[in-house]
Amino acid sequence: MELPSKILQEAVDQLATLPGVGKRSALRYALHLLKEDELKVRDLSEALLRLKTDLHHCRHCHNVSDTEVCPICASEKRQRGIVCVVENVQDVMALENTQQYRGLYHVLGGVISPIDGIGVHDLEIDSLLHRVQSGDPAPVEEVILALPTTMEGDTTNYYLSRQLRPLGVKITTLARGVAVGDSLEYADEITLGRSIAHRIPFEG
Amino acid sequence: MELPSKILQEAVDQLATLPGVGKRSALRYALHLLKEDELKVRDLSEALLRLKTDLHHCRHCHNVSDTEVCPICASEKRQRGIVCVVENVQDVMALENTQQYRGLYHVLGGVISPIDGIGVHDLEIDSLLHRVQSGDPAPVEEVILALPTTMEGDTTNYYLSRQLRPLGVKITTLARGVAVGDSLEYADEITLGRSIAHRIPFEG
Numbered sequence: 001m002e003l004p005s006k007i008l009q010e011a012v013d014q015l016a017t018l019p020g021v022g023k024r025s026a027l028r029y030a031l032h033l034l035k036e037d038e039l040k041v042r043d044l045s046e047a048l049l050r051l052k053t054d055l056h057h058c059r060h061c062h063n064v065s066d067t068e069v070c071p072i073c074a075s076e077k078r079q080r081g082i083v084c085v086v087e088n089v090q091d092v093m094a095l096e097n098t099q100q101y102r103g104l105y106h107v108l109g110g111v112i113s114p115i116d117g118i119g120v121h122d123l124e125i126d127s128l129l130h131r132v133q134s135g136d137p138a139p140v141e142e143v144i145l146a147l148p149t150t151m152e153g154d155t156t157n158y159y160l161s162r163q164l165r166p167l168g169v170k171i172t173t174l175a176r177g178v179a180v181g182d183s184l185e186y187a188d189e190i191t192l193g194r195s196i197a198h199r200i201p202f203e204g
Numbered sequence: 205m206e207l208p209s210k211i212l213q214e215a216v217d218q219l220a221t222l223p224g225v226g227k228r229s230a231l232r233y234a235l236h237l238l239k240e241d242e243l244k245v246r247d248l249s250e251a252l253l254r255l256k257t258d259l260h261h262c263r264h265c266h267n268v269s270d271t272e273v274c275p276i277c278a279s280e281k282r283q284r285g286i287v288c289v290v291e292n293v294q295d296v297m298a299l300e301n302t303q304q305y306r307g308l309y310h311v312l313g314g315v316i317s318p319i320d321g322i323g324v325h326d327l328e329i330d331s332l333l334h335r336v337q338s339g340d341p342a343p344v345e346e347v348i349l350a351l352p353t354t355m356e357g358d359t360t361n362y363y364l365s366r367q368l369r370p371l372g373v374k375i376t377t378l379a380r381g382v383a384v385g386d387s388l389e390y391a392d393e394i395t396l397g398r399s400i401a402h403r404i405p406f407e408g
Contacts, residue, residue: 004275004296005268007251007259014248018233029222030255031293034268038256044218045253047211051234052242055211064209064238071208089235092208 003027008034060137062107062124063092072096072104073137079103080138085128085160086146087111087153095146104138106131111152112159120159128160132167142170149176207231212238264341266311266328267296276300276308277341283307284342289332289364290350291315291357299350308342310335315356316363324363332364336371346374353380 003009008030015026033041057063058070061083065071072078072092082103086092087110095101108123132140143164147153161171177195178187187195207213212234219230237245261267262274265287269275276282276296286307290296291314299305312327336344347368351357365375381399382391391399 002297002300004293004300005259005270007254007270008268011251011255014251017244017248019236020229020232025224027294028224030252032223033252033255034259034293036256040221041252041256044221045249047215047218048234048237048245048252049249050211051215051237052240052245055209055238064212066209066211089208089238090231093206096206096208 057107060131061092061105062109062127063105064089069137077102081141082144083128083131083140083142084144084146087148091146103142103144106143108147108156111147111150111156113152123156125160125163129163129167132164132169140169142172145171145173261311264335265309266313266331267309268293273341281306285345286348287332287335287344287346288348288350291352295350307346307348310347312351312360315351315354315360317356327360329364329367333367333371336368336373344373346376349375349377 003012011030011033012023012026015021015029016023018026021029033044054066056065056068058065058073059068060073061070063070063072067074079102083106084095084101084103085106085108086095087108089107092105092107095105106124106128108125108128110118110123112118112120112123128143131137132143143160145157145160147156157173164171175198176191177198178184178191184192207216215234215237216227216230219225219233220227222230225233237248258270260269260272262269262277263272264277265274267274267276271278283306287310288299288305288307289310289312290299291312293311296309296311299309310328310332312329312332314322314327316322316324316327332347335341336347347364349361349364351360361377368375379402380395381402382388382395388396
């Protein structure tokens with residue numbers, strides 16, 4: 001579709017770089033903004049830019065934060081001896097939403113993936129090891145590996161466990177199994193296999 | 205979902221004002237931008253703002269344009285005596301994409317809708333009448349009413365025809381009927397009725 005304006009075209013092209021946004025949606029967004037007040041569009045424009053200029057990553061866990069140390073790392077109410085290692089910021093939010101976890105986090109920023117050119121030093125692995133070695137911000141008793149169950153996630157788990165074991169820290173990982181409410185019939189074999197292998201005492 | 209940062213929250217809230225974008229998509233967009241270079245985010249941010257600061261509306265047809273008079277109104281190759289009245293900018297693009305129409309346009313910017321508080325003076329109706337009366341930028345022989353077939357569209361069509369008829373201009377409207385490739389069986393009665401009432405000579 002040819003647009004009647006280069007300025008509109010540029011806005012559409014830029015919006016279409018967002019994940020899952022095609023040219024048609026981008027055009028819809030741009031035409032919507034065209035109708036909005038200049039002040040509102042300015043607010044949006046500035047809010048997006050501030051993501052890069054004003055947002056920090058926590059010095060300890062590398063989660064996004066408005067402050068140098070994020071509220072979770074700064075909280076004395078959390079179990080500061082437990083560190084949950086996750087791939088990204090979304091995973092922290094997902095775990096926080098469960099309201100079941102009271103420890104700290106460590107956001108790697110990805111997983112080891114040679115195909116995508118992501119190596120050990122592109123991730124926050126050194127800072128994790130340093131955190132365990134130095135006991136800063138808190139002595140670490142347990143590291144929970146909560147990375148995705150993909151080949152890259154497993155590789156990263158394996159690498160981390162090799163590096164962490166000599167440091168004398170307890171290493172655990174998430175329980176995997178058939179989801180609550182799912183029927184066994186439709187679960188894949190690997191998931192169902194893990195559910196049966198890691199069965200737990202029944203509390204009736 | 206509670207976000208770990210006010211700056212992130214603000215960006216998500218702003219993105220969620222785009223049509224059809226929920227909080228979840230907005231978060232996905234924001235986190236994507238977080239990973240991008242600052243320069244890229246700045247490009248997006250500025251492209252959106254330019255929509256309000258730099259984009260013009262054509263002085264004659266009110267289509268979006270980078271210049272005071274849009275390329276269509278400025279073109280000597282178009283049939284300058286025919287003006288197609290449409291609701292919005294998207295309609296111009298849709299008609300241009302057919303490559304069947306060689307006349308000019310007039311973008312009303314909406315249709316008369318008392319429920320939404322949109323009256324005659326909120327639309328580019330006066331400028332259309334002035335255009336027909338003054339013959340600027342070109343004398344108008346025919347006005348094609350291409351507004352939507354809704355109650356509001358019909359109301360606007362009726363109002364326009366009442367205003368235009370005394371000016372001695374030919375008034376036409378789009379042919380409506382069963383879409384090319386559609387079977388009669390599934391067409392609604394009104395559409396099929398129009399197809400039969402407005403049947404045309406067969407050119408075999």
